[in-house]
Amino acid sequence: MQFDGDALTISLNxxxxxxxxxxxxxxxxxxxxxxxxxxEGSILKVSALLALLVSLKRTRPEITIPxxxxxxxxxxxxxxxxxxxxx
Amino acid sequence: xxxxxxxxxIFIEEAGEIIEKLDVDILRFEENSAxxxxxxxxxxxxxTLKGNANAFGFTRLGExxxxxxxxxxxxxxxxxxxxxxxxxxxxxxxxxxxxxxxxELDALPDLPSDYDTYLGKIKELISSKRNGDSNVAPEPFTAxxxxxxxxxxxxxxxxxxxxAAILNSIQLQQMSQENGLNLYRIDLRLDxxxxxxxxxxxxxxxxxxxxxxxxxxxxxxxxxxxxxSFSCDENVIGHVGVILLTPQNSEEVSENxxxxxxxxxxxxxxxxxxxxxxAEIIKEPEIIKxxxxxxxxxxxxxxxxxxxxxxxAKSTIRIDTFKLDELFDSVGxxxxxxxxxxQNEKIRAIEDESISRAIExxxxxxxxxxxxxxxLRMVAIRDTFDKMKRVVRDTSKKTGKALHLNVLGEExxxxxxxxxxxxxxxxxxxxxxxxxxxETDEVERLSIGKKAEGTxxxxxxxxxxxxxxxxxxxxxxxxxxxxxxxxxxxxxITGDENLTDSQIFGLIMQPGFSxxxxxxxxxxxxxxxxxxxxxxxxxRGKIEVESKEGEGxxxxxxxxxxxxxxxxxxxxxxxxxxxxxxxxxVESFRPEREIVHVLKGQGEFVSMRxxxxxxxRLSDVFDLPTQRIxxxxxxxxxxxxxxxxxxxxxxxxxxxxxxxxxxxGKSLAKLKEITGGAILGSGDIAxxxxxxxxxxxxxxxxxxx
Numbered sequence: 001m002q003f004d005g006d007a008l009t010i011s012l013n014x015x016x017x018x019x020x021x022x023x024x025x026x027x028x029x030x031x032x033x034x035x036x037x038x039x040e041g042s043i044l045k046v047s048a049l050l051a052l053l054v055s056l057k058r059t060r061p062e063i064t065i066p067x068x069x070x071x072x073x074x075x076x077x078x079x080x081x082x083x084x085x086x087x
Numbered sequence: 088x089x090x091x092x093x094x095x096x097i098f099i100e101e102a103g104e105i106i107e108k109l110d111v112d113i114l115r116f117e118e119n120s121a122x123x124x125x126x127x128x129x130x131x132x133x134x135t136l137k138g139n140a141n142a143f144g145f146t147r148l149g150e151x152x153x154x155x156x157x158x159x160x161x162x163x164x165x166x167x168x169x170x171x172x173x174x175x176x177x178x179x180x181x182x183x184x185x186x187x188x189x190x191e192l193d194a195l196p197d198l199p200s201d202y203d204t205y206l207g208k209i210k211e212l213i214s215s216k217r218n219g220d221s222n223v224a225p226e227p228f229t230a231x232x233x234x235x236x237x238x239x240x241x242x243x244x245x246x247x248x249x250x251a252a253i254l255n256s257i258q259l260q261q262m263s264q265e266n267g268l269n270l271y272r273i274d275l276r277l278d279x280x281x282x283x284x285x286x287x288x289x290x291x292x293x294x295x296x297x298x299x300x301x302x303x304x305x306x307x308x309x310x311x312x313x314x315x316s317f318s319c320d321e322n323v324i325g326h327v328g329v330i331l332l333t334p335q336n337s338e339e340v341s342e343n344x345x346x347x348x349x350x351x352x353x354x355x356x357x358x359x360x361x362x363x364x365x366a367e368i369i370k371e372p373e374i375i376k377x378x379x380x381x382x383x384x385x386x387x388x389x390x391x392x393x394x395x396x397x398x399x400a401k402s403t404i405r406i407d408t409f410k411l412d413e414l415f416d417s418v419g420x421x422x423x424x425x426x427x428x429x430q431n432e433k434i435r436a437i438e439d440e441s442i443s444r445a446i447e448x449x450x451x452x453x454x455x456x457x458x459x460x461x462x463l464r465m466v467a468i469r470d471t472f473d474k475m476k477r478v479v480r481d482t483s484k485k486t487g488k489a490l491h492l493n494v495l496g497e498e499x500x501x502x503x504x505x506x507x508x509x510x511x512x513x514x515x516x517x518x519x520x521x522x523x524x525x526e527t528d529e530v531e532r533l534s535i536g537k538k539a540e541g542t543x544x545x546x547x548x549x550x551x552x553x554x555x556x557x558x559x560x561x562x563x564x565x566x567x568x569x570x571x572x573x574x575x576x577x578x579x580i581t582g583d584e585n586l587t588d589s590q591i592f593g594l595i596m597q598p599g600f601s602x603x604x605x606x607x608x609x610x611x612x613x614x615x616x617x618x619x620x621x622x623x624x625x626x627r628g629k630i631e632v633e634s635k636e637g638e639g640x641x642x643x644x645x646x647x648x649x650x651x652x653x654x655x656x657x658x659x660x661x662x663x664x665x666x667x668x669x670x671x672x673v674e675s676f677r678p679e680r681e682i683v684h685v686l687k688g689q690g691e692f693v694s695m696r697x698x699x700x701x702x703x704r705l706s707d708v709f710d711l712p713t714q715r716i717x718x719x720x721x722x723x724x725x726x727x728x729x730x731x732x733x734x735x736x737x738x739x740x741x742x743x744x745x746x747x748x749x750x751x752g753k754s755l756a757k758l759k760e761i762t763g764g765a766i767l768g769s770g771d772i773a774x775x776x777x778x779x780x781x782x783x784x785x786x787x788x789x790x791x792x
Contacts, residue, residue, distance in 0.1 A: 016282065016319075023319045030314065047288045047306070048319040054308045055317040072141045078292040079302025084249050085309035 001025070006034035012042040012049065012067075019049045026056065035064045043075050054086045097259060098139050099192065100405075105132045106185055111473040113181045114480060120169045130159040136184070138252070145191040147198060148184070154209045155180050161216050173212060180205050246326070249307045253328040256303050260332055261359055268300055270357040271340055273329040277351050281322045286347065288327045294343045301332040408503060411463055418460045419652075419747030423766045425453040430769055461652070465500040468547045468556070471509055472497050475545055478514050482521045489529065490521065490541040499547035501554050505626050505646060509556070512619040516558045516642050517543065519616065524560035524640050535637065537561065550645070553628075553670055557643040565634040567591050574600065587698075590731060592632035596620040624779075627653070627668065627762075629727070645670065653748055653775060655765070657741035658724060661711035664741060664773040666765060667724055671778050673732065675724040675740060683718045693723060693734050700725060703781045704736045708760055713738075729779045748775065 001022065002009040014022060026033070036053065044050060053068045067073075069087075074080045112129050116122060133156045140149040158177075162169055169177070179201065186199035253272070260270050273295075275288055288306065296302045307326040311317065333340065337356055344352040428434060429446055472494050479492045501509075520543055526532045529539040544559040567588065574580045574594045584590075594600060598617040620630050628646035647653060647670060655666035656675070682694045683702070691702040702723065706713045716738075723734040746765035755761060755774075762777040 016287075019319050027314060044289060046282075047324055048282060048322075050306065051308065051311050051323050052317070052319050054311040055314050058311065059314040070141065074144065077296060078289060079296050079299060079304065081292070081304050081306065082252065083306040083308050084252065085307050086311070 006032055007037060008033050008035065009037045009039060011039045012044045014045060014049050016046050016048060019046055019052060022049070023052055026052075030056065030060050030063075033060075033063055036067075038067045043077055044073070044081075050083060054083070057086065097405075098143050102136060102139055102188060105136050106181070106188060107470070107474065108132055109136075109181050109184065110477055111470075113178050114476050116169075117174050117178060117480075120171075120174060123163055123166060126159065126163045126169075130156065130163050133159060138255075140191075145188075147202075148187045148191050151180075151187055151202065151206055151209075152184060154206060154213065155184070157213045158209055158216075161213060176205070176208055176212065180209065246307065246309070249305060249309075249326070249328065253305055253330065256305075256330045257357060260301065260303075260330060261357065268332055268334055269336065269340075270359065271329075271331045271333070271337070272355045272357055273331060273340070273344075274353045274355075275327040275329065275344075275351065276325065277322050277327075278348070279321045279323070281351070282320055288324060291343055292329065295329065295331055295333075295340070298335050298339075299331055299333045302329065304329045406463075408464075411460075415460055415464065416747075418457050422453055422457055422747065423770075425449055426767070427770050462500075464503050466503050466506060467498050468501050468506065469497040471506055471513065472545055472547070474510060475513060475517055478517050479521070479543060482518050486522055486525075487528070488521060488525050488541055489539060490525065490543055493542060493544040494546075495544065496547035499549065499554065501547070501646070502648065508622060508626055509644075512622045512644065513556070513558070515616070515619050516644075517545070520558050520560040520562070520640070520642070523562075525562035554646045554648060555643050556646065557641050559639060559641040561639040564636040564638050565592060565595065565632070565640055566636060570594050589632070592634060595632070596630060627670070629670065652745050653763075653765075654743070654745050655775065656724065656743050657767075657773065658705070658722070658735070658737040659739050659741050660705040660737040661713035663709075663711060664767065664771060665705060665737070666744075666746060666773050666775045667726060667735065667778065668775065669743060671726045671728070673725040673727055675722060677721070678719050678723055680717075680719045691718060693718065695725070698732070700732045700734045702734045702736050705776075706736075708781060726778045728781070733778070733781060735776075735778070735781065746773070746775075 001011070008026075010022065033056075036056070050068075053065055057063055057065055057068060068083075071084070071086070072080065072082050109129060109132050112125060112132070116125050116129060119125070133152050137149055137152040137156055140146075140152060161167070183199055183201050183205045187202060189195075190198055257270070257272060275291065277286060277288065278284075281287070288304075292302065292304055305328040306324055307328075308324060310325045311323050317323070331340065337354060341354050344354070429450055434442070434446070476492060476494075479490070483490050521541070525541040525543075526535075526537070532541065533539055542561045544557075546559070547554065547556045549555070570591055571580070571582070571586070571594070574597070575582045577599055579594060579597050579600060580586070586594075596616040596619070600617070623630055623644050623646070626646055628644055631643045631645060632640065633643070634640040647668075653666070654669040656669050656672055658665050658667060678693050684692045684694065684699070686692060689701075691704075692699040693702055694700075702718055705711075718736055721736050721738055722740055723736055724740075725732055725734050744767075746767070748763045749765060751758075751761065751764050751774075755764070759780045760777055761774045763775045765773050765775060767773055
């Protein structure tokens with residue numbers, strides 16, 4: 001995870017434990033985050049991370065999360081994933 | 088073609104249809120921008136296109152339509168009338184969508200030059216609207232209220248929209264499902280403590296993917312709360328729908344979920360479309376019971392035990408035109424076989440009423456099957472005409488000529504294969520009519536007592552077993568003297584010819600001919616109408632031109648009803664049967680001796696209504712051994728050819744018949760005087776003449792004189 005000014009870059013490969021840590025990290029800082037980018041090539045490991053990103057977006061709609069906004073991810077590991085009702 | 092490629096091909100076809108419809112609808116909307124029902128229709132098309140584009144990795148297309156959708160959504164949800172200058176943006180955006188789609192299909196790295204410009208304008212527009220309407224930030228995903236409205240506009244709740252997406256995925260998979268593969272719908276509704284129990288949706292998806300040919304999943308995130316009420320330890324993803332295509336059976340698939348509670352998952356096998364159709368045809372209820380099917384309704388259901396078959400919601404199916412062609416060929420064979428039975432001398436000699444009745448019944452049924460199969464290939468020309476409205480609009484704007492478009496006969500049906508080849512010729516003729524046919528401006532029109540607004544009429548109708556598609560303008564009409572002068576200048580004619588009006592008009596379709604004073608990007612390059620003519624002739628059609636100076640011009644494309652069957656006149660010469668396409672036949676007659684002339688070195692002619700028409704002896708063309716007779720002892724069939732009329736001399740007329748065209752073998756295909764062959768009821772083979780290639784053989788036919 002990298003925090004550069006108001007842009008946060010995360011890896012999607014977080015374990016459940018790492019998602020918990022990320023949640024703890026982001027809660028007090030949500031007002032300062034403008035963008036959450038994901039590391040290229042990283043793949044979701046747990047669905048809780050996706051839920052957390054949706055929750056962040058719901059809490060502060062101004063945050064830009066391009067990965068989330070795409071609404072779709074296609075990988076060899078999971079096939080095609082669509083998430084709906086997140087906006 | 089792999090499974091993935093098949094699905095992609097279906098997407099491409101559907102996307103093409105959506106874009107074509109957008110092209111038409113956006114123009115209709117431009118005419119009536121208060122039509123919000125139409126705006127909704129456009130929105131739905133763009134929305135579907137966005138989903139499909141993203142699903143297939145066409146991200147550049149997805150990105151553009153995503154923002155365009157936002158703009159459309161703003162107007163349809165606020166019911167705010169679209170400003171005129173923004174209508175132009177809408178129309179241009181559809182153009183960009185068409186171009187981006189082509190870039191995506193050809194995997195071109197570069198985007199259309201207008202892509203960024205239009206995307207910028209769209210973003211600017213939506214941003215200004217949002218800032219102006221409320222102080223909401225311009226990010227597209229910051230307006231959940233608007234997005235909720237999306238669902239309500241469709242009449243769907245979030246869960247219903249979710250269900251509709253799953254059903255759409257099922258339909259796509261069903262259409263290309265191969266034998267040996269099973270399609271399943273799996274619904275995961277994990278309890279809130281699932282993560283604590285060590286389960287995760289993605290864990291199951293990973294397991295399923297290991298044996299899957301295709302796996303598509305939909306996660307419903309509706310229940311995810313704001314941070315204040317959120318804990319990542321609790322599963323708040325209420326529902327995950329999974330569409331799985333795999334060689335595994337139901338038990339093997341279900342084994343993946345054996346540690347879940349029963350209420351947390353369901354696995355349902357879905358039949359292929361073909362299997363459903365077969366089950367319906369043979370009407371065996373037990374087959375329906377064997378396999379659970381998915382309900383087509385978009386309302387989410389927790390009771391999968393009472394589904395409705397998907398097939399009941401479908402009123403149409405897509406069929407590859409190649410398969411239709413094969414079916415048509417087979418029916419052609421059936422017709423030939425039926426004719427063979429009906430005309431067989433030995434069978435006819437049997438004096439048995441029941442046999443005669445059976446043959447008559449067979450004949451009727453065969454004809455009915457032939458007609459019905461024929462009708463499968465026929466589609467209304469409406470869609471093609473709709474596309475032309477855009478051409479008229481754009482050309483009108485480019486030339487600055489105000490005009491009114493009349494469209495008649497949109498329901499006229501035409502062979503699908505032909506429709507695909509008609510667009511380009513039609514576009515060129517329409518552009519030509521506006522650019523050159525209509526007067527330069529309103530001043531010129533008003534000065535000669537015409538309405539300021541020009542009129543272009545697009546019409547389709549049946550005429551003597553052919554389809555006619557005409558484009559008329561009420562402009563200047565063709566200046567015959569100017570045409571002749573230009574044709575002489577360009578060396579197309581010498582000036583010594585005594586040309587009829589129709590031959591003069593025909594000159595405008597000669598290669599390199601153009602009377603345009605200036606070359607525009609619309610027409611006037613002299614490479615247009617001859618290409619149009621060639622295209623129409625490839626469809627076994629012809630172009631007729633009618634024009635009256637000062638009143639206007641009509642270009643008519645006369646086409647056969649279908650490319651697979653030809654209406655032919657059967658003639659006999661030297662014991663052989665030939666077929667002359669009826670479309671080119673003007674008349675047939677036995678000439679009086681007085682009207683037949685022999686001109687030294689030029690061959691035989693027949694005089695008809697002041698015209699000297701060259702006589703072509705068919706027996707000479709094909710070098711058939713025959714006893715030479717005089718023209719007045721035979722029959723002359725007068726036909727219209729590219730180079731004017733000729734009279735084909737034959738021994739006798741056999742009759743008129745619709746025949747199924749059969750391609751010729753390699754050796755006969757080289758004979759330019761023949762376009763194909765046909766099998767007659769007697770089982771004999773007859774050759775179909777290419778009348779345009781008969782004229783140069785006059786010298787050959789004169790050889791015996």
